[in-house]
Amino acid sequence: MKAAIIGVTGYSGIELVRLLDQHPYVTIQSVHSSSQVGILLSESYPHLVDHITFDLDEINTANIAKEVDVVFLATPSGIASKLAVELHDLHVKVIDLSGDFRLQDPDTYETWYKKTPASTTYLEKAVYGLSEWNKENIATSDFISNPGCYPTATLLGLAPLVREGLIEESSIIIDAKSGVSGAGRNASLSTHYAEINENLKIYKVNQHQHIPEIEQVLSSWNEKVNTITFSTHLIPMTRGIMATIYANVKAPDLTTEKILDLYNQCYEDKPFVRIRQNGEFPSTKEVYGSNYCDIGLTYDERTGRITIVSVIDNLVKGAAGQAIQNLNIMMGIDERTGLHRIPVFP
Numbered sequence: 001m002k003a004a005i006i007g008v009t010g011y012s013g014i015e016l017v018r019l020l021d022q023h024p025y026v027t028i029q030s031v032h033s034s035s036q037v038g039i040l041l042s043e044s045y046p047h048l049v050d051h052i053t054f055d056l057d058e059i060n061t062a063n064i065a066k067e068v069d070v071v072f073l074a075t076p077s078g079i080a081s082k083l084a085v086e087l088h089d090l091h092v093k094v095i096d097l098s099g100d101f102r103l104q105d106p107d108t109y110e111t112w113y114k115k116t117p118a119s120t121t122y123l124e125k126a127v128y129g130l131s132e133w134n135k136e137n138i139a140t141s142d143f144i145s146n147p148g149c150y151p152t153a154t155l156l157g158l159a160p161l162v163r164e165g166l167i168e169e170s171s172i173i174i175d176a177k178s179g180v181s182g183a184g185r186n187a188s189l190s191t192h193y194a195e196i197n198e199n200l201k202i203y204k205v206n207q208h209q210h211i212p213e214i215e216q217v218l219s220s221w222n223e224k225v226n227t228i229t230f231s232t233h234l235i236p237m238t239r240g241i242m243a244t245i246y247a248n249v250k251a252p253d254l255t256t257e258k259i260l261d262l263y264n265q266c267y268e269d270k271p272f273v274r275i276r277q278n279g280e281f282p283s284t285k286e287v288y289g290s291n292y293c294d295i296g297l298t299y300d301e302r303t304g305r306i307t308i309v310s311v312i313d314n315l316v317k318g319a320a321g322q323a324i325q326n327l328n329i330m331m332g333i334d335e336r337t338g339l340h341r342i343p344v345f346p
């Protein structure tokens, strides 16, 4: 397959380059920019020198569609709602990493993203790319809406219990933390070194755009689960998300061992989800640079509450890695192709 990347100069775009460069069946045909046309990508990212020799091309959807089979869009919200539609109509596969096609209700998108939504026709066409739980639909789709980084960690952590109806419906609380690369490459006051270093900041309290995305998927699994409490924090590290999830469990006779059995069974055939055994918990470094989501959990029989910890690398499983996993599923090849790597540790 020949691939183009739009938004390649951002952190998710450049992670797509790193991962696709080692994919055996995908070739990067072109990389595109709205602001730096004509310069070498390696001028903006010197770590690519001797590996990647592309010039940045303009974004002309008609020309791109003539040359490639698939386009990855790694652009800010509000851009793909136009570009993805044009590309889809030009019959190329589209994988959008932004939030533009994740929410089925356009009004909800407008409320949370404060941008004009995509048209309902295309919102209905886009398939939500949570690889582990939507594989059949992804396999037959040519238009994928890749999940948000926090929703990926959260939904993978909650899926078995919510799908089995074992959680008290309104009891879910998610306390999530992200490294600063989650905010993209653009400099801003909130990602300034002096504001991040030796600091822990909560942000977008009850206003985070991933709240409706998580609720939409949870309620599709179990219609009674439709609200969550979700808080996000910036921590002084580059990559990684930890979602610590608390919920009341319905069945009083459950034990940590029984819940672990359920998770082991649910994720047995899902190679990128690793369940920690014996009440052990993962840390973000254990998935750094990889497409893994590692999950640990424990049930407190005293309070009836479960604690689930789910970690991912926001740029890999939270963005570029899951996008490639979805392309593999669309191509009908092993979903691990080009992605099956040991995380970088320490």
Ligand SMILES: NC(=O)C1=CN([C@@H]2O[C@H](COP(=O)(O)OP(=O)(O)OC[C@H]3O[C@@H](n4cnc5c(N)ncnc54)[C@H](OP(=O)(O)O)[C@@H]3O)[C@@H](O)[C@H]2O)C=CC1
Residues within 6 Å of the ligand: 006, 007, 008, 009, 010, 011, 012, 013, 032, 033, 034, 035, 036, 059, 074, 075, 076, 077, 079, 097, 098, 099, 147, 148, 149, 181, 182, 183, 184, 185, 186, 314, 315, 318, 319
């Ligand atoms: N960072 C993360 O961990 C995750 C990010 N995402 C989503 O992926 C998308 C990209 O995120 P991220 O890589 O962090 O963002 P960055 O800000 O690092 O990069 C976004 C890129 O989009 C391009 N861009 C900006 N404006 C336009 C425009 N008007 N038209 C076309 N391209 C434009 C810019 O490149 P240029 O100026 O060269 O065109 C820029 O480099 C976002 O929607 C984000 O929400 C999803 C999951 C995780």
Ligand SMILES: CC(=O)N[C@@H](CCC(=O)OP(=O)(O)O)C(=O)O
Residues within 6 Å of the ligand: 077, 097, 098, 099, 147, 148, 149, 150, 178, 179, 180, 181, 182, 183, 184, 209, 210, 232, 234
């Ligand atoms: C650390 C940090 O700022 N993270 C970003 C995640 C951005 C993202 O993935 O948002 P969409 O894909 O929904 O646009 C945030 O919390 O908004």
